[in-house]
Amino acid sequence: MTAAVEITDLVKSYGGTRAVDGLTLAVPPGEVLALLGPNGAGKTTTIEICEGFRRADSGSVRVLGLDPVTDAGRLRPRVGVMLQDGVGGYTGATALELVRLFASYAAHPHDAGELLRVVGLTDAAGTAVKRLSGGQQQRLSLALALVARPELVFLDEPTAGMDPQSRRGTWDLVRTLRGDGVSVVLTTHFLDEAEQLADTVVVMDAGRIVAQGTPAELTRSGAEGQIRFRAVPALALDSLVAALPPGCAATEDAPGHYLVTGEVTPQLLATLTAWCASQQVMADDLHVEKRTLEDVFLDLTGRELRT
Numbered sequence: 560m561t562a563a564v565e566i567t568d569l570v571k572s573y574g575g576t577r578a579v580d581g582l583t584l585a586v587p588p589g590e591v592l593a594l595l596g597p598n599g600a601g602k603t604t605t606i607e608i609c610e611g612f613r614r615a616d617s618g619s620v621r622v623l624g625l626d627p628v629t630d631a632g633r634l635r636p637r638v639g640v641m642l643q644d645g646v647g648g649y650t651g652a653t654a655l656e657l658v659r660l661f662a663s664y665a666a667h668p669h670d671a672g673e674l675l676r677v678v679g680l681t682d683a684a685g686t687a688v689k690r691l692s693g694g695q696q697q698r699l700s701l702a703l704a705l706v707a708r709p710e711l712v713f714l715d716e717p718t719a720g721m722d723p724q725s726r727r728g729t730w731d732l733v734r735t736l737r738g739d740g741v742s743v744v745l746t747t748h749f750l751d752e753a754e755q756l757a758d759t760v761v762v763m764d765a766g767r768i769v770a771q772g773t774p775a776e777l778t779r780s781g782a783e784g785q786i787r788f789r790a791v792p793a794l795a796l797d798s799l800v801a802a803l804p805p806g807c808a809a810t811e812d813a814p815g816h817y818l819v820t821g822e823v824t825p826q827l828l829a830t831l832t833a834w835c836a837s838q839q840v841m842a843d844d845l846h847v848e849k850r851t852l853e854d855v856f857l858d859l860t861g862r863e864l865r866t
């Protein structure tokens with residue numbers, strides 16, 4: 560099957576800045592791929608090249624098997640695009656008028672009123688675009704991206720500026736799209752968004768991919784994990800460490816609060832609970848702590864994801 564998006568050795572510079580520096584990735588059809596990275600990582604540049612709005616310096620980009628620039632006319636009805644600040648040019652029209660306008664270009668559009676309901680803008684349907692809040696404009700931009708029933712959608716920071724309820728609504732919508740077999744490429748600064756929505760997360764920094772995989776793979780890869788539990792204070796931790804696999808450590812962070820670090824394997828967990836049993840120790844609230852994508856990013860780049 561043709562990949563929804565296939566990017567090979569993509570390079571794009573602005574003057575002396577290499578915004579995208581040799582990027583290679585593929586989005587299988589029907590999957591959600593999240594480009595995650597701090598400001599300036601090159602996410603928007605990548606997505607805009609895929610949308611045909613910018614030209615690459617070198618490398619190749621295929622979108623639904625086609626060239627986004629030379630085949631733009633063939634791609635337009637099949638691809639939905641949600642830009643950052645996407646509705647700025649249409650400020651005089653109402654939300655409903657704008658969705659109807661975009662629907663008029665499509666062969667089999669969604670019903671405009673129904674789509675506004677789905678994105679939570681029914682009450683604002685008659686409001687001029689310029690009077691919508693930033694979050695409402697974002698949701699309108701999302702509706703415009705979807706009105707033509709695209710096979711593939713590009714969402715550039717789809718939930719930036721949205722309130723928590725709208726964010727969750729947008730996440731549900733992306734899940735529905737995925738359920739309908741639509742391929743989605745989104746950019747985000749939000750770890751939870753990438754973790755919640757993406758089949759594959761591509762972590763970018765300074766124009767390059769620093770890690771990619773499923774959220775579970777990324778948070779597991781090379782993971783030095785940790786286990787926490789509570790028990791009576793002043794356990795004999797020397798004896799515990801002696802029982803654990805080599806390389807593990809145990810500390811009592813606060814009286815009765817214990818932290819075991821090391822490679823978290825089933826054996827580690829079994830050894831720990833067996834040691835507790837041998838000491839007649841009841842371990843309360845024992846849990847394995849996962850690394851977050853934030854931890855992964857910090858390890859890979861030495862910097863925080865949020866800038």
Ligand SMILES: Nc1ncnc2c1ncn2[C@@H]1O[C@H](COP(=O)(O)OP(=O)(O)OP(=O)(O)O)[C@@H](O)[C@H]1O
Pocket residue numbers: 573576577578596597598599600601602603604605
């Ligand atoms: N039109 C432009 N002219 C000059 N430099 C640009 C232009 N667009 C982007 N850049 C620079 O290219 C780099 C990548 O920017 P890009 O917008 O692609 O990153 P991003 O990951 O999408 O960031 P953000 O999250 O802020 O949107 C940055 O250093 C940015 O300043």
